[in-house]
Amino acid sequence: MTKKSQREKNFLILIVLVVGLVLTIKLVQLSGLRAAYNSMHQQSTQQLNNLINYIENTLGRFEKFPEVLSTHPLLQEVLAHPNDLIKRDKLNLLLEEVSGVTQASDIYLINENGLTLSASNWRKKNSFVGSNLKVRPYFLQAMTGVSSHYYAVGLSSDKRGYYFAHPVTYQEQVIGVVVVKISIAAIENQHEQLINGDLYNFLIVAPDNVIFISDRKEWRLKKINFLREKTDSTPLDLKRYASRDIQQLDLTKISSPFFPPTLDASLYQINDSSTQEIIFAQQARMADANWQVHIWSSLKPINSEDSFLTIVSIGGYLLLVILVLFIKERMKNSQQLYQARLLLEQRVKERTEDLTAINHKLLAEIEQREHTQRQLENIQEELIQSAKLAVIGNMSASINHEINQPLTALKSYSQNALTYQERGMTNKVTGNLKHIIGLIDRLASIVSQFKNFTKKSTGIHIPVYVQKSINETLAIIKHQAQNERVQIFFKVPEQVFYIMGDGIRLEQVFVNILSNAIQAMKDIDKKQIYIQIKPIDSNVQILFRDNGPGILDTNIDKIFEPFFTTKESFGLGIGLSISQRIIESMQGQLIATNHCEGGAIFTISLPLHPFK
Ligand code: ADP
Numbered sequence: 001m002t003k004k005s006q007r008e009k010n011f012l013i014l015i016v017l018v019v020g021l022v023l024t025i026k027l028v029q030l031s032g033l034r035a036a037y038n039s040m041h042q043q044s045t046q047q048l049n050n051l052i053n054y055i056e057n058t059l060g061r062f063e064k065f066p067e068v069l070s071t072h073p074l075l076q077e078v079l080a081h082p083n084d085l086i087k088r089d090k091l092n093l094l095l096e097e098v099s100g101v102t103q104a105s106d107i108y109l110i111n112e113n114g115l116t117l118s119a120s121n122w123r124k125k126n127s128f129v130g131s132n133l134k135v136r137p138y139f140l141q142a143m144t145g146v147s148s149h150y151y152a153v154g155l156s157s158d159k160r161g162y163y164f165a166h167p168v169t170y171q172e173q174v175i176g177v178v179v180v181k182i183s184i185a186a187i188e189n190q191h192e193q194l195i196n197g198d199l200y201n202f203l204i205v206a207p208d209n210v211i212f213i214s215d216r217k218e219w220r221l222k223k224i225n226f227l228r229e230k231t232d233s234t235p236l237d238l239k240r241y242a243s244r245d246i247q248q249l250d251l252t253k254i255s256s257p258f259f260p261p262t263l264d265a266s267l268y269q270i271n272d273s274s275t276q277e278i279i280f281a282q283q284a285r286m287a288d289a290n291w292q293v294h295i296w297s298s299l300k301p302i303n304s305e306d307s308f309l310t311i312v313s314i315g316g317y318l319l320l321v322i323l324v325l326f327i328k329e330r331m332k333n334s335q336q337l338y339q340a341r342l343l344l345e346q347r348v349k350e351r352t353e354d355l356t357a358i359n360h361k362l363l364a365e366i367e368q369r370e371h372t373q374r375q376l377e378n379i380q381e382e383l384i385q386s387a388k389l390a391v392i393g394n395m396s397a398s399i400n401h402e403i404n405q406p407l408t409a410l411k412s413y414s415q416n417a418l419t420y421q422e423r424g425m426t427n428k429v430t431g432n433l434k435h436i437i438g439l440i441d442r443l444a445s446i447v448s449q450f451k452n453f454t455k456k457s458t459g460i461h462i463p464v465y466v467q468k469s470i471n472e473t474l475a476i477i478k479h480q481a482q483n484e485r486v487q488i489f490f491k492v493p494e495q496v497f498y499i500m501g502d503g504i505r506l507e508q509v510f511v512n513i514l515s516n517a518i519q520a521m522k523d524i525d526k527k528q529i530y531i532q533i534k535p536i537d538s539n540v541q542i543l544f545r546d547n548g549p550g551i552l553d554t555n556i557d558k559i560f561e562p563f564f565t566t567k568e569s570f571g572l573g574i575g576l577s578i579s580q581r582i583i584e585s586m587q588g589q590l591i592a593t594n595h596c597e598g599g600a601i602f603t604i605s606l607p608l609h610p611f612k
Contacts, residue, residue: 021317028313029306033258036305037280040297041263044200044282048295051202052286058187059149059162059289062104062180066166067147069098070178075109075168078117079176088118092129095120105161105183109168110139111176126156133179137240138165142177145169149289151184151212153221153242160184160212160221184213199300201279205292210246212291218272222249254278267299380581385456387578388508391515402446402479406439413439446479457504461586463609464506466497466533466540473510477518481529486518490531497533497540499606501586509579509590513544513602516575519567520548520600535608539588542604550594559592 069075078084078091095107099120106128108119114134121127133139133155141148142165150163161181167174203214210223223246250271259267265282280297392399417432470490481488499506514529521527524547532543551559558564560580565571576592583590588606595601 024317032309091118092122106181152240464503486527498609512575517546547599
């Protein structure tokens with residue numbers, strides 16, 4: 001991949017990641033914020049219901065009160081005799097006392113002309129007594145004979161109040177009106193303690209869209225522009241608000257994608273000179289009073305939820321990206337591992353095939369070598385046999401002499417036996433026949449020695465008694481030695497020596513060494529051979545020393561080589577080489593040296609065998 005296309009790929013991945021992040025944040029916000037709005041709606045509904053209950057209870061407590069009060073005879077008496085100051089004072093005191101007990105703001109009696117005759121606040125500076133209230137709607141309505149209620153800013157008190165009025169009748173004629181006024185401020189103050197002002201604000205809006213009650217002072221007696229669906233809101237009754245200047249509280253409805261569309265609430269921005277807050281507005285109608293009751297919730301919890309959700313979604317998204325990268329890396333690694341394993345398996349397979357081929361080749365070579373080895377062994381066997389026959393050949397003259405002697409004796413004994421037979425000298429015939437039998441035994445013993453020697457060896461190693469082997473060798477060689485007038489000295493040691501080997505081959509070695517020694521001394525007058533056996537460490541040493549000319553220094557390393565011979569006419573040159581191999585096959589050693597006084601020494605060392 002080129003650098004450019006790699007850069008483009010990286011850029012694309014970055015864009016996908018950013019889009020993914022934005023989508024994740026939006027999705028989390030959508031579900032999280034909708035849940036938060038729903039929860040806010042629930043709590044706000046609860047607050048709204050509490051507020052409505054509270055106001056209805058508060059107003060309900062005073063609703064029937066003017067009616068009950070209107071039946072008091074003192075009221076009729078004062079209305080009938082307005083100039084009776086004693087009665088009026090009495091009524092003043094009564095109204096003052098009732099007002100104190102009921103916690104009504106003011107209670108007062110108005111005559112049919114609208115003049116206030118008595119009032120609970122008669123003692124106060126701005127007492128209603130003497131004021132004319134004939135313009136007040138509640139008075140006018142009560143004068144028609146029905147109960148009325150009304151909210152307004154007090155003309156003399158300049159305080160917001162709620163008025164309950166009831167006609168006072170005499171003989172079914174309306175002669176005046178009794179009014180109970182309650183303070184709106186008291187409702188606000190009490191309710192402020194019930195509601196968490198940090199999170200919720202409440203307001204009560206009159207049909208003319210004026211906020212009549214609110215826990216927020218700055219909103220009170222302000223007209224708002226949105227709250228009623230109907231545009232034909234009741235026109236402003238300016239008397240109701242005394243001399244107040246009714247200003248506008250500007251609200252703008254705002255929309256949010258996270259706001260649940262099914263919720264019966266809205267988001268508004270308050271465009272006040274001092275603040276620009278956004279509120280969650282929920283409203284309900286109070287049927288009797290025809291008021292809209294509102295709970296405006298602060299968006300603080302939503303905003304902090306929003307921040308929390310943003311952080312959580314970013315964190316979650318990053319974790320997800322890291323997880324995806326990690327899994328991708330793991331998959332890449334395991335793919336690489338898998339490829340490497342396949343490659344390795346392939347190489348192992350190839351190597352195994354190579355090795356198998358080499359192995360087959362080696363096996364074939366081993367078989368070939370074994371075959372050659374077997375052939376060599378056969379040849380060696382043949383050689384050994386040839387070497388024996390060569391020795392026998394060398395000894396044939398003396399054997400011949402040895403056999404001829406008894407044969408000549410046999411002939412003369414037989415002829416003599418015949419002569420004695422003819423002469424009837426049977427005693428002598430018997431004597432001669434005994435001699436003949438003795439000679440035949442001797443011949444048989446000579447032949448059997450050579451027969452044994454020429455037998456093919458078994459090649460099996462068994463314990464061999466060394467002294468016995470030498471004695472048997474001497475029996476074979478003695479005819480040749482006698483023939484050549486060689487003296488052989490062998491002092492049999494007391495200690496018994498055994499070695500592990502092949503007895504016939506060991507004798508062959510001895511015969512070979514002794515036969516060579518006899519031949520080497522052929523020009524010497526006094527021919528002598530010494531045989532000695534002695535133990536050295538764990539070996540037995542067998543020495544053959546002759547007093548011949550010894551071995552030439554130039555030849556001493558060559559005499560064990562195959563086919564080396566100094567014997568011109570009859571030497572094969574294999575005797576010593578075969579002898580050395582025979583001794584080595586028995587874990588021994590055969591060496592040749594010259595004696596300082598002349599003559600050759602052949603030394604055989606063989607490991608002792610502890611055979612008893
Ligand atoms: P061959 O007897 O047929 O020559 P050998 O291997 O038996 O073969 O002997 C090799 C040579 O070692 C002989 O030709 C001879 O020169 C030398 N040799 C062997 N024994 C003696 C000895 N006792 N004294 C001197 N030379 C010897």
